[in-house]
Amino acid sequence: MQYRIIGSTMPAVETILNRGESMYTQSGGMAWMSQGVEMTTSTKGGVLKGLGRKMFAGESMFMATYTAVMDNATVAFASTVAGEIVPIDLAQHQGLICQKGAFLCATPGVQMNMTFTKKFSAGLFGGEGFILQQAVGNGLLFLEIDGDRVEKTLAPGEVLYVDTGNLVAFDPTVQYEIQMIKGVKNIFFGGEGLFNTKLTGPGKVILQTQNFNEFASRILAMMPRS
Incomplete structure (x- = not known):
């Protein structure tokens, strides 16, 4: 399988498949395809796994697999x-934890x-739900980054504090x-909410410069109200 990243502002990944090669995505995730590709839809792992993905991770219950027949x-x-x-070769990782x-x-x-x-407090107060997704196995994984990508490699014991909405993925x-923000003034007037995500190394962390939830909240606040 080969691929190329197309575009810069609103990118797409176009995969070039030989006969028998496949890619899968959430239901509705395909943008375009050529002739010679067959699509199959399944829960990928069973109904319970699909329901769990839908209920807890906020993802589609069904996954669509696209297989080349030429x-x-x-x-x-x-x-x-x-x-x-961002393409990730999982052969170079021992899994990856993703938001x-x-x-x-x-x-x-x-x-x-x-x-x-x-x-449990990490999920209860983290703003993204206490269920994360872990990518395991061998192969290529493509992650969607909101805004620009920032990568950090943390040394053992090194700490990084991040707004949860700016966190994309990290090594297991x-x-x-x-952790709760310290100081009453910081909590009420700092504008950063009550909590920060604390990441402690060693390992690689992938961040994004745009917090889409915060961006959507600002757009919603400017919408006219009846």
């Missing part, structure tokens, strides 16, 4: 907001499983928890 067939998957598409909404598409060797944060070796 060489040089193409299937493209586009981002939903302005940003980047919901980061998954765009993957080759069949990649499995997307739900995973709980180690501390990175510890993830939520």
